[in-house]
Amino acid sequence: MPTAEAAAGAARIRRFTPVQIAAHLLLAVTFLAMLWTGACLYFPGLAEVMGRPLAKAVHLWSSGALVAGLAVLAAARPRDLGRVVREAESLDRADVAWLRGGPRRVVDHRGAPEQGWLNAGQKLATAVMLGLLVVLYGTGLVMWLGTGVTWLRIGSGAVDVHDLATLVFVLLLLGHLYLALLNRATRPALRGIVTGEVDREWARANHGRWVREMEERDR
């Protein structure tokens, strides 16, 4: 086990496990596939790009691949994905104080209360995105099975909610991409979801309590 000094001195600190990285990559790839094929099904201008039967098949298989892949990853390392759920499901006082900083806090963490592994914004975004995925799967199932199962044909609600949930998810995704790729204060986090490790000093400034706990644990 590394000494505290060595641990504290390392330039990087491990933030995500390989299973967490794989789950994120799986979600990104399958969601973008579903978004693109969904757009081909939704916009008449894209109707001829892939054709409906192929677009529908890719859309459905991607949705299945995401569920199956997450199930495999969760079975392999239950604690890795469980940690994401556990972190996202509740906030502490520092998180609430962080949120009081308003929307500005999301792009600029200066002066923010010390945060853990995930900050309050990340927790809420994760919780809402997971909720939207449940909504998208539920409404998608109704739309898919509704062509063959009479009692599932319940009118326009499933179609409308599927569209609206996609719209909200895409808005959150655009914000997520802005913070990950463009925003100077937050983009060092990108390294974490690619390699697993983030810059220790950046982490200390942005996720101070987590870094402190990690260093105390290693002491």
Next chain:
Amino acid sequence: MEQPSAPPPEHPTPTPRERIPIGRAAFLGTVALGAVGVAALSRFGGGVSGLLSDASSAVGVDGIVPTSGWRIYNVQDPMPTFDAATYELVVDGAVANPVRLSWDQVQATAMEEQVCDFHCVTGWSVYDVTFRGIRPQTLIDLVQPSPTAGHVNFQSLEEPYFDQLTLEQFLLPQVMLATEMDGQPLTRPHGSPMRLVIPQMYGYKGVKWVGRITFEEEPTLGYWETRGYAADAWVGTDAYR
């Protein structure tokens, strides 16, 4: 004299780790909102696709991705390609005068224009669509169906899609074989060069890429009707058997 207060600790006291289940509430709230939305929009009619298309018009992105509320359905790829030089509209079956009309002859046929709504059985609608096309009576006058011909089949160039109306349904007001939509020739996704329009029924009855119209004596189930949908797809009914 008061005792001096204790010196401040070297490290700030960590914030007590209360766990307030706001994340769980956000998750469950999102799911609940979705469920309520499905129920409410199913109950009170959607119009959300219309709202979204209005919104995209308002911000000017409909030029890039023209939504106009339509979603395109086809059952075989690729969609049929219309070639004016080779297209023929065949009208035959139990008729005295079967015809094969070239595209020029189709265009020379008397046409009318109308504004009507379009409703898809899956829940979305497009309102105030302008169609121009041939009235059923014009076709009937041309081919003169036998008195026993009580049904009309519409065969799509998109095999194996077809559907059928009763002669009575075919003669309802506002039924037409449209060649133009909103002032433009039908585009390929909308069924060029000709689609059936019957605003009283859901869109799956409105066969696109019409290539052959056959007057029949016997009823036949259409493409979706063999998959559990109603032959009489009146808008406002659930249209499911």
